[in-house]
Amino acid sequence: MKKKVGIYICQCGPNIADNVDIDKIIESVSAFNDADDLEIVAKPYGLLCSGEGKDYLKQEIEENGLTHLVIGACSPRDHNNTFIGVCKETSLNPYLYKLINIREHCAWIIHDKDKATEKAIQYIRGGLRRVLYQSELFENKLDTNPDVLVIGGGIAGIEAALSLADADRQVFLIEKTDRLGGKAATFKTVLPKQQDAVEAIQLKIQTVQDHPHIQVMLNTRLDRIIGFLGNFEAEVRSIDDAEKMTELKIGAMVVASGFSLYDASTHPDFIFSGDDEVYTALQIEQMIAEKNQVTTRSGKAPKSVAMIHCVGREEVGYCSQICCNAMIKLAARFKTQSPDTTVKVFFRDLCLPHQDDQAFYNEIKAQGVEFVRVNRIATEGSQIKFTTMDENEGSELFDMVVLAPAMIPADGTPDLATKLGISLHETGFFQEAHQAINPVATATDGIFIVGTAHGPRGIQATLLQAQAAASKIRVQLIPGEQIVPEVRVSETLEAFCMGCKTCLEVCHYGAIVFDEDKGISVVKEAVCRGCGNCVGSCPSGAIQLKHFTNPQLYQEMIEAVQ
Amino acid sequence: MSFSNQVLVIGAGIAGMEASLMLAKSGKKVFLVEKLSLIGGNVIKNEESFPNLECSTCMVAPIQQAVLQDPNIETMTLSTVEKIDGDVGHFEVSVLKKARYASMTDCIGCGMCYEPCPVSLSNEWEENLGEKKAIYVPTAGSLPNVPAIEAEHCLQLSGKKECNACVEACMFGAIDLSETDEQMQLEVGAILLATGSDLFDVSQLTQFGYGKYPSVYTSIEFERLFASNGPTLGEIKIRNSDRQPKAVAMIHCVGREEQGYCSGVCCMVSLKHAHFLKHKLGDVKLFNLYTDFCVPDKTHQKFQKNIIEETQSIFHTSMKDIKVTEADSVLNVAYIDAKGKEASLNVDMVILAPAIIPGKDTEVLSRIAGIETTEIGFLGLKSGGLSTVETAREGVFLAGCAEGPKDVQSSVTQAESAVGGMLARLSSLTS
Numbered sequence: 001m002k003k004k005v006g007i008y009i010c011q012c013g014p015n016i017a018d019n020v021d022i023d024k025i026i027e028s029v030s031a032f033n034d035a036d037d038l039e040i041v042a043k044p045y046g047l048l049c050s051g052e053g054k055d056y057l058k059q060e061i062e063e064n065g066l067t068h069l070v071i072g073a074c075s076p077r078d079h080n081n082t083f084i085g086v087c088k089e090t091s092l093n094p095y096l097y098k099l100i101n102i103r104e105h106c107a108w109i110i111h112d113k114d115k116a117t118e119k120a121i122q123y124i125r126g127g128l129r130r131v132l133y134q135s136e137l138f139e140n141k142l143d144t145n146p147d148v149l150v151i152g153g154g155i156a157g158i159e160a161a162l163s164l165a166d167a168d169r170q171v172f173l174i175e176k177t178d179r180l181g182g183k184a185a186t187f188k189t190v191l192p193k194q195q196d197a198v199e200a201i202q203l204k205i206q207t208v209q210d211h212p213h214i215q216v217m218l219n220t221r222l223d224r225i226i227g228f229l230g231n232f233e234a235e236v237r238s239i240d241d242a243e244k245m246t247e248l249k250i251g252a253m254v255v256a257s258g259f260s261l262y263d264a265s266t267h268p269d270f271i272f273s274g275d276d277e278v279y280t281a282l283q284i285e286q287m288i289a290e291k292n293q294v295t296t297r298s299g300k301a302p303k304s305v306a307m308i309h310c311v312g313r314e315e316v317g318y319c320s321q322i323c324c325n326a327m328i329k330l331a332a333r334f335k336t337q338s339p340d341t342t343v344k345v346f347f348r349d350l351c352l353p354h355q356d357d358q359a360f361y362n363e364i365k366a367q368g369v370e371f372v373r374v375n376r377i378a379t380e381g382s383q384i385k386f387t388t389m390d391e392n393e394g395s396e397l398f399d400m401v402v403l404a405p406a407m408i409p410a411d412g413t414p415d416l417a418t419k420l421g422i423s424l425h426e427t428g429f430f431q432e433a434h435q436a437i438n439p440v441a442t443a444t445d446g447i448f449i450v451g452t453a454h455g456p457r458g459i460q461a462t463l464l465q466a467q468a469a470a471s472k473i474r475v476q477l478i479p480g481e482q483i484v485p486e487v488r489v490s491e492t493l494e495a496f497c498m499g500c501k502t503c504l505e506v507c508h509y510g511a512i513v514f515d516e517d518k519g520i521s522v523v524k525e526a527v528c529r530g531c532g533n534c535v536g537s538c539p540s541g542a543i544q545l546k547h548f549t550n551p552q553l554y555q556e557m558i559e560a561v562q
Numbered sequence: 563m564s565f566s567n568q569v570l571v572i573g574a575g576i577a578g579m580e581a582s583l584m585l586a587k588s589g590k591k592v593f594l595v596e597k598l599s600l601i602g603g604n605v606i607k608n609e610e611s612f613p614n615l616e617c618s619t620c621m622v623a624p625i626q627q628a629v630l631q632d633p634n635i636e637t638m639t640l641s642t643v644e645k646i647d648g649d650v651g652h653f654e655v656s657v658l659k660k661a662r663y664a665s666m667t668d669c670i671g672c673g674m675c676y677e678p679c680p681v682s683l684s685n686e687w688e689e690n691l692g693e694k695k696a697i698y699v700p701t702a703g704s705l706p707n708v709p710a711i712e713a714e715h716c717l718q719l720s721g722k723k724e725c726n727a728c729v730e731a732c733m734f735g736a737i738d739l740s741e742t743d744e745q746m747q748l749e750v751g752a753i754l755l756a757t758g759s760d761l762f763d764v765s766q767l768t769q770f771g772y773g774k775y776p777s778v779y780t781s782i783e784f785e786r787l788f789a790s791n792g793p794t795l796g797e798i799k800i801r802n803s804d805r806q807p808k809a810v811a812m813i814h815c816v817g818r819e820e821q822g823y824c825s826g827v828c829c830m831v832s833l834k835h836a837h838f839l840k841h842k843l844g845d846v847k848l849f850n851l852y853t854d855f856c857v858p859d860k861t862h863q864k865f866q867k868n869i870i871e872e873t874q875s876i877f878h879t880s881m882k883d884i885k886v887t888e889a890d891s892v893l894n895v896a897y898i899d900a901k902g903k904e905a906s907l908n909v910d911m912v913i914l915a916p917a918i919i920p921g922k923d924t925e926v927l928s929r930i931a932g933i934e935t936t937e938i939g940f941l942g943l944k945s946g947g948l949s950t951v952e953t954a955r956e957g958v959f960l961a962g963c964a965e966g967p968k969d970v971q972s973s974v975t976q977a978e979s980a981v982g983g984m985l986a987r988l989s990s991l992t993s
């Protein structure tokens with residue numbers, strides 16, 4: 001078929017026209033006209049991005065029966081979408097169009113008009129050659145399943161489930177233990193601004209259990225998943241009865257597997273056994289929850305309590321964000337239980353990063369809780385040895401010692417990551433898609449991470465993340481609406497693939513599977529994000545990225561680097 | 563009557579932009595009201611953002627572009643909300659849209675109109691470290707890349723003198739001096755306040771010498787001094803001089819005691835600044851003076867460690883009674899060290915990390931929106947019930963630093979959460 005390429009050069013007022021000789025460009029690109037099967041239509045225009053400019057382009061495409069389109073204008077950042085929009089309103093497939101930036105790359109940066117023109121010609125010829133090698137691509141719409149699987153029944157998972165479930169969206173909530181609520185559900189003490197947290201959490205648990213659109217599955221774990229955003233299939237299995245497997249069809253997943261605590265007894269500076277009066281903060285919380293008071297193993301109220309912050313912080317390599325607050329809260333609790341209890345808090349840095357934290361700290365300090373800044377600290381049973389900032393050494397015996405061990409990822413996190421095909425951060429928590437601007441998503445579309453599975457944090461921050469993930473799902477998976485997956489994705493050329501599996505290693509999105517029968521790698525188009533990693537890695541050149549194929553890039557390059 | 567298919571977002575910082583994009587994607591018509599002539603908020607003032615030290619523009623420009631190009635988002639710059647009547651599902655909002663005098667559709671952002679303008683003004687967006695003309699974009703790379711005219715300073719518009727220089731310079735006929743301010747009425751179902759925060763006025767604390775000594779900077783001033791699109795094009799030169807600093811002290815927690823809370827991000831900002839200085843100047847002595855290090859995220863402690871290692875900064879603790887004095891262009895920073903002894907440093911630049919405080923417009927906004935402020939003065943959430951984004955006025959939500967100091971990650975998370983809150987509230991009205 002005869003190809004008819006339209007090349008339109010925007011003057012951008014004087015911006016391009018003054019510094020680049022547009023007539024010369026037109027003359028040069030028209031020289032391609034001689035080939036039998038190629039006809040060039042090359043024209044200048046005032047402002048292509050204006051309303052009239054867009055109408056003009058549409059008219060030109062239709063009237064000339066253009067098969068390809070090259071535009072020489074400004075940065076794709078400004079107007080690529082504008083011209084894609086123009087194509088979409090015509091019979092021209094937008095993947096047969098190419099925008100060449102002759103403003104920022106030529107007119108605005110090269111002062112010598114001849115040189116700027118020369119470069120613009122090279123670029124446009126490159127674009128022309130490239131566009132001839134481009135292929136039509138068609139967006140194809142996929143039906144989606146709006147239902148969601150939530151993994152972990154702590155407050156993170158509960159909040160995600162509650163934010164999502166409604167008549168149009170079923171939520172499956174799996175929890176590996178036999179009860180909902182995670183750690184926070186047992187707390188009887190909370191921070192001042194969380195006064196009604198205890199009831200609020202109990203209410204949320206009750207609501208989840210009674211919710212017509214939430215199916216809670218206790219003692220259940222994930223076995224495997226396959227699929228992609230909008231169309232996942234998950235197998236979940238009962239922990240008590242290995243025979244009991246349920247298959248779930250869902251469109252997205254929220255991972256809310258929570259945290260564990262650093263095992264302080266493995267730390268060389270903290271020497272204690274189960275008989276010693278040494279407890280973790282969580283054990284104190286549990287003690288309060290069970291009997292509404294804190295006592296030593298002999299059943300007596302402690303007269304002196306040492307509270308040690310940051311246990312294992314150096315070892316895990318991060319600050320756990322909430323333990324300073326949690327310890328201050330427990331210090332307050334000791335004072336309420338008996339105002340003349342001696343409470344000494346040993347810390348290195350206080351981390352109180354929320355609006356109300358410092359006021360609470362000041363209040364507790366005023367109640368007589370003593371804060372001692374230490375450089376080093378060690379325990380032997382409830383005998384504490386420490387060095388203060390001014391290098392003074394101290395040693396004191398307490399009735400009770402409370403440790404704030406670092407929050408670490410929940411047991412089984414690496415295994416869960418493997419099953420889900422998502423990455424872990426170097427701290428062992430799950431890795432987000434982008435730390436600043438896409439914090440609750442993962443590299444895999446449709447899988448979200450929230451709460452302390454994401455990193456150490458308190459209840460409010462946990463709820464926020466759960467709600468954020470729910471919002472993202474709401475926006476991405478609207479019940480009854482289809483999704484349009486990326487079309488510029490990779491494909492393996494069967495004949496060239498040697499089955500070396502190199503590409504499987506480099507794909508961060510788990511988009512490549514190995515077909516054992518054929519002995520080749522296959523790209524799952526719906527999962528592929530078109531990053532191109534695999535293309536570069538394949539030793540036999542068997543993978544190509546649609547719209548960025550080697551011939552396309554080569555054609556553009558040979559002109560551009562002449 | 564219900565207008566629940568339209569929503570209002572006030573403030574086009576990272577929180578407002580993220581929320582607008584999601585709301586638009588879910589099919590809502592979004593009115594995004596921003597009082598400045600550009601969108602992006604505070605993040606675009608920072609060349610690089612912690613914790614990844616990545617280029618902020620690269621991170622945010624695609625978001626700004628997406629907002630401006632989204633057919634479901636009507637971005638209203640130079641605009642403020644004056645009144646909010648009605649209830650959830652049918653708020654009636656009055657917006658004052660100030661004239662820009664340059665056309666958003668005809669201007670192509672060539673910048674030819676600034677040069678000829680005879681009026682030079684101090685550039686507030688650049689923390690007054692640079693100048694702008696009466697017709698200006700705040701900084702290179704502003705989005706939308708369309709200038710605005712400050713009517714009160716423009717010779718023609720203020721009636722001081724006849725002038726038509728910018729109009730003549732524009733080849734696109736994009737400037738129209740007869741444009742007028744517009745009063746607009748919007749009907750929306752839900753509202754998000756994402757108006758950000760400000761910084762503590764450090765000149766109140768005279769012991770730090772801010773305003774008195776030219777080489778004392780605030781953290782945000784230093785961000786602009788470092789930025790390659792800033793007033794010095796990224797050259798770190800001390801105010802009113804050509805001197806590059808050889809020793810710099812970064813003082814944390816300025817205003818923390820006065821404000822009564824820790825801002826949670828300034829330690830990271832000060833560390834980032836130590837890195838900037840080392841990176842750009844190489845041979846520079848750095849001192850971070852702090853009381854507590856607040857680095858509360860899985861990534862932050864490593865960031866802290868790397869930067870301490872890279873910069874060889876010297877860190878003192880328990881600093882009290884800091885006093886900055888100057889003699890012969892050398893700043894002396896006196897303080898009480900960790901051991902309670904008097905100590906001091908000689909440096910040629912000081913960067914103060916001021917507390918993050920409620921934005922200037924908070925009181926007005928709280929009145930207009932009919933919501934409370936917290937004891938500290940930030941816009942307040944509904945009390946109790948573990949609320950995260952909803953205010954006491956139904957249908958009005960908060961996100962980002964307007965609700966309290968936070969970093970980009972937490973601002974974005976809260977914005978995303980607020981979107982869910984808004985959508986859920988609106989769909990409960992229709993079902």
Ligand SMILES: Cc1cc2nc3c(=O)[nH]c(=O)nc-3n(C[C@H](O)[C@H](O)[C@H](O)COP(=O)(O)OP(=O)(O)OC[C@H]3O[C@@H](n4cnc5c(N)ncnc54)[C@H](O)[C@@H]3O)c2cc1C
Binds near residue numbers: 182322453462
């Ligand atoms: C001592 C202490 C005191 C604290 N006090 C406060 C406070 O006062 N205020 C505050 O805001 N925060 C406080 N916190 C923090 C608070 O506990 C957490 O923010 C909150 O519990 C996090 O909830 P989560 O759902 O992320 O995790 P979790 O509570 O750990 O819940 C995770 C759930 O997932 C389940 N699970 C794990 N793996 C799997 C799997 N593979 N499959 C299925 N299910 C799985 C677990 O069994 C658990 O039920 C405190 C923390 C501690 C340690």
Ligand SMILES: Cc1cc2nc3c(=O)[nH]c(=O)nc-3n(C[C@H](O)[C@H](O)[C@H](O)COP(=O)(O)OP(=O)(O)OC[C@H]3O[C@@H](n4cnc5c(N)ncnc54)[C@H](O)[C@@H]3O)c2cc1C
Binds near residue numbers: 610
């Ligand atoms: C010096 C400094 C450095 C920082 N560096 C980092 C960093 O490296 N990494 C990081 O994660 N965080 C950093 N932060 C924090 C980060 O800037 C904030 O978290 C983020 O900007 C908050 O976004 P926001 O959208 O809530 O507010 P903002 O970015 O402040 O945006 C608010 C927007 O609302 C507009 N507005 C205000 N009032 C009104 C009104 N009445 N009507 C209409 N519009 C209004 C403003 O003009 C602005 O555009 C830094 C902060 C400072 C001060």
Ligand code: SF4
Binds near residue numbers: 319351404
């Ligand atoms: S919040 Fe950070 S500083 Fe405080 S005890 Fe936990 S790890 Fe230590």
Ligand code: SF4
Binds near residue numbers: 529
């Ligand atoms: S381009 Fe290749 S590496 Fe990238 S997502 Fe697709 S299959 Fe994976």
Ligand code: SF4
Binds near residue numbers: 679697716719729
């Ligand atoms: S008309 Fe106003 S803005 Fe334009 S050049 Fe003159 S003074 Fe400047």
Ligand code: SF4
Binds near residue numbers: 664673676709733
């Ligand atoms: S107003 Fe005119 S001269 Fe000024 S930047 Fe826009 S197009 Fe250029």
Ligand code: SF4
Binds near residue numbers: 828
């Ligand atoms: S974040 Fe650091 S500098 Fe900022 S107030 Fe808190 S402790 Fe001080």
